[in-house]
Amino acid sequence: MSVGQQLPSEPRQSIFRPRLWLQNCLWKHHTELCGTAADGMPRSLPKRLICIGNNQDQTRLIDDFGGKTVPYLALSYCWGPSGHITTKLNNYKNHLRSIPWQALPATYRDAIDFVRAIGYRYIWIDALCIIQDDLDDWNSEAARMGDIYGEAILVISAANANHVGFGFLNERSGSRTFKNKLQKGPGDPTHILVQEPTIHGNILGDPSLEQQWPVFRRAWTLQERLLATRLVHFAAGEIIWECATTCACECGHLEAVDAVTSRKRYDLSSLDGLKVVERANRWDELVLSYQSRHITKDKDRLSALSGLAARFQCEHLGRYVAGLWSNFILSMLLWEAKKGRRASEYVAPSWSWASCQGRLIRNDAIEHNSKFQAVLEEAYSEPSTADPYGAIIPQSGFIRLSSPTMEGVVVRSTLNGHPMIQLTPGLQAFLVSDVHLTDSQIGGTVKCMFLRGLEAGPSGRYVEALILNVSKNLVDYERLGVAHIRNHSFDEDQSLRKQLPLVLETIKVI
Template identity: 30%
Template structure:
């Protein structure tokens, strides 16, 4: 029997609370009560000590009354890792502050109660990062999927930064690549707000020759770039790809040429370095603070209990590793600002292997597995049913892109659009390019049909009935109520019938069980020769029953607005799900619009209609949203041919 097991047995035999603990579904005790219980129970002593190391949290909120500090233990035996421990206290104006305590032991320093896991600690030092990455790179060499070349182009990036060390200083030089094979890293990072992004080091037509002719110190780069160059060099590599320095900025031709290579750039990199916790170039890769705290105390028998405790801020139900373990369409990653960016979703999926520098540890993802420094993502007891141990949406992406049949590809595409649409993008015109390489890999020529601005031709008309999802809009990514959650760009390059015309999370799973509208023509012209690229003209012609309607907008008691559609001669009103939030037209503007409802499909309870407005000076229409109506709205209506642009 191990020393930890012997200690546990000895303590449990003398403590009824410890003997009964596995059978307790949940408990809630104040810190004052814990102090009393801890005099007779070492398990409660552990909870008390774990709470006390975060005393500064509630002291900052002006609390010293131990009766107001509540520790809650919840057990859900349906989950693989059932016990969760929460600490809460009042934080003013009736609000409650709540954190989750994660209590664990270290290898060789196990906690003598089974519900407390044993995990290795992240390194929090540069050599530890190098060792973790190098170990996983070596393991990854044995993965057949990770060495599968077919999904990514073998074409080199047009430019790379070459690294050299002069004494203790690292320098870089911009090189134009040849047909030679290069082993390089690539960086996935946040540019930051416009002010910070403007100051980011860039290659332009004015300075490109200078960057090619002269080595320069990495001290000229942002902290994130400095760290990326440093870790690349420490891994024994001498080339790195950084978008702002390897693509000529403000040069449309060069950008379009390089954009087509993204699958090759990220898929061809030896490693993609993800600055996950940095909101801009000033954040860097390396962690500046250690998120855990240690506790140690003696038992009555003279044994030493040692534990490591972290405190996760709770702004919802998510836990630290949940976003890696689930494929939820709208996961939360509050402390990973990089993951709010639309471009980054594609970069993550395209990479053969990627290491994420988070605020607490390194997370490894390749086509075959996901792992982290603390070991949770490889822990069978902590795995989730959806992806199993060591799997994530990235590993599923590769499986679908490489082996999936047509139905699997289409179903996964719905998840991709949900994930992608939930993220922010600086330039609306980038929405198609930021998804193009992903679409190229998911496509199976001859099976899905043409790629039409985020929708596959063979899924039309059904998948035209996408909808903007407002459920829990404060979650992610636009968290402030005064901000618009769904915006339609005035840029007309993406047609209104495409979900990509809206910035804001959407669902493309659709609501069309039995489609009534018939496609009579598709007039789609590409702006370039790239079948996944920009659209020059996108018109879809449908034949369906059409009814002229009006849209009314009213303000509710909670300050929100309610949009409804109705026939002019009828008092009956139906809720509208607008594409935009708030609605893109004012009430005065609506009075001047010619609006119609197009009978689209029938579900079990409703007739689904697409709400369109006539383009000024044209016989064509633009989409405004969708509405659940009944057959009365289309009584006496006639079938018409409608062109949606």
């Protein structure tokens, strides 16, 4: 328990706080950190915005700004089940005239009320500002998502709403306040308010708490948060502020700790000061976080991260290929899926993390390709839209690797039944398959492509390999998983390279 002021039971009673935080950021924070000028004018506008007018009946979509630039807010939220109002080809012209207030779900109404309360007139909401059944419009606006959230004067995060009908200006639940009496000797007692604190792990970067809020469980909202110049989170118990300079909250906890330093792993403003290997590892951290989130449509998996990829891009990372950076691709291939499943439709080649839904882990830090015994000969994927970091054309992605290889057989451990790769009569590799193996796959022959560790002695790292199956075209290969051989598993007097019947091959993996 921590001592603090009593918070209003209604978030609407606290709207003055984010207004003050915003004014303070615009006028006092350094523009190189917090981005916008004091008037909050963006450098570019989305194709459309919602104009909130002076009252509820004047809410409408606008696509002609008369050559002017206007400040706008953007909404980050959970869609939830389908069925809520969206802009489509058949109602687009109607929405330019008016959007029926009663047809709007609670989260949209709350967002519009908030925009009006802090003195602005425009907001961007994806479901209403993108024509949802116009593929060209969706692709063009999805490619600009990074700019849309980055140029917004403020992003509203409906943090505690698990669907669009929930709203975020409801009566608060969560933190409770207790009145306590202190008696020190004779005289009147002193009364203090003791508030049950809000958990701030979401802001401070505690991985165990990162998905406590529903909005942090949605894949799209990762880049919406990280690319925003400033955000205001409407959590269960209080309102929380984030920008590159300051973190703040109603209860005062974030001002009492070094919250900005604690969330540095999320800060994109420091990217240009990182060494390229640090930049690659920062990307990998984001991918691991991203893959633990839910996405409704598998086909959006690369698109929902494209704004961040554009921000990370630099010459020394190499080309962006289906979610991986070519100069670090050998290390980035060694992701492991926990209870994964393959996407329901083609999203990415089998070697890309984007092809597999589920939580990922990694055993080692990302390293440059030069640290590996395998050699990347070619890496390619073809974007399906004008966005070079978005979705790719089906079947277009591949890598060509040269590496020591050998065949192995999938078996089950006699100790615990876990899948293994039998390399020689006396040597097995521990298999981490991307998806659950069926009984029919046990006993099958696979290709083992060793990436690193073959020269390691007993004190070196374990050996790591890609495990591949022949693809349906009977020429190329597809990823089945990765395998490890612990150093104590083989002869201490010589490297593994000398113990295995290896052949140097160049293989295309799709």
